[in-house]
Amino acid sequence: MTASECGSHTGASTHAEHGRRVADMFGRIAGWYDFLNHALSGGQDIYWRYRLAKAARPEAGGAILDLAAGTMDVSVELLRQYPDCRVAALDFALPMLENGKAKKLKRGREKRISPVQADGRNLPLPDNCMAAATIAFGIRNILPRADAYAEFLRVLKPGARLCILEFGTGSKRVWKGLYNFYLDKVLPFLGDRISGDPGAYRYLAETIKSFPDERALGAELLEAGFERVYNVPMMSGIVYLHVAEKPRAGEAVSAKPASEEKGARKKRAVSKKRK
Numbered sequence: 001m002t003a004s005e006c007g008s009h010t011g012a013s014t015h016a017e018h019g020r021r022v023a024d025m026f027g028r029i030a031g032w033y034d035f036l037n038h039a040l041s042g043g044q045d046i047y048w049r050y051r052l053a054k055a056a057r058p059e060a061g062g063a064i065l066d067l068a069a070g071t072m073d074v075s076v077e078l079l080r081q082y083p084d085c086r087v088a089a090l091d092f093a094l095p096m097l098e099n100g101k102a103k104k105l106k107r108g109r110e111k112r113i114s115p116v117q118a119d120g121r122n123l124p125l126p127d128n129c130m131a132a133a134t135i136a137f138g139i140r141n142i143l144p145r146a147d148a149y150a151e152f153l154r155v156l157k158p159g160a161r162l163c164i165l166e167f168g169t170g171s172k173r174v175w176k177g178l179y180n181f182y183l184d185k186v187l188p189f190l191g192d193r194i195s196g197d198p199g200a201y202r203y204l205a206e207t208i209k210s211f212p213d214e215r216a217l218g219a220e221l222l223e224a225g226f227e228r229v230y231n232v233p234m235m236s237g238i239v240y241l242h243v244a245e246k247p248r249a250g251e252a253v254s255a256k257p258a259s260e261e262k263g264a265r266k267k268r269a270v271s272k273k274r275k
Contacts, residue, residue: 007143009206015143019092019119022141026070027095029200034071034103040187045073048239051232052134052165053077055243058085062131065090065155067120067148068138071100074165075113078134083112088125090118121147125155132156136165140207149224156246162226164242169213174236183208214240 005013010025012018026033037045052074058064061084066075069089078087091097097115105113118124120135120142133152142148152162173180188202212220214231217240221229226244233240 009203009210018143023092025197025200025203026093029197030071030093030095030099033096033099034073044235048165048234049074049077049136051234051241052136052163053081055163055241056132056134056161058082058131058160060084063088063129065125065130065133067133067135068141069100069115070096072097072104072113072115074134074136076104076109079109079112085131087113089113089115090120090123092117092119121151123151123155127154128157130155130157130160132161132163134163137167139164139166140211145220146224149221153225153246158246158248160246162244162246166240166242167208167211168233168237168240169209169211172213172237174238179238214242217242
């Protein structure tokens, strides 16, 4: 398998090598990660993570998987909104988890949040054990994505939600191209100057530009076996919240994302009124 066949922006020629390179890259910027997230998003990342956690809706007292947990901002927000739940905070980059553990797992959080180094393509969890799952700005970094979807589907309980927070495709012009300029020029420049890692934020910009749009990602989730798939755009589509459910026993998987089905029902209703 060549680098082009692998699809990695790290130059890796296999999916395993891609995972190692991404983990190493995020490990190098772990100390700056939280600061850069807040600074480069203008603080909007806090609100985005709030929306992600709110959409999870786990059963009372259930366990929640936070994959690509990084420094565990999402894990902490999940615990804030669902204080009776437990959170499995999994990430491939151990330095990210260690940084978050030192800063955030205090005042009793360490009893409810469990950080574990793990590969999203092979989760160290039993089947049907999670009441919800989240992944924030991490699905882009897992190749192939289908392997991660399969693992999410395996570990989630029937009817439980998978909530994905991710950038929209950078190939669309947003704010008359201002966002695209920011993505191409400003983001890599600032990330390099602050973190001192010239490759990490170039990688970020490249993966955003090549990422599937919201409809294509919804189709991927349906193909993986999820149902009731829908998305919520934020900041003019710069960021999307994607929600999908694991089918309950005996339920058939919907053939279309929920947003498309809702639109189709509205069109049929309007058509009936005109007759």
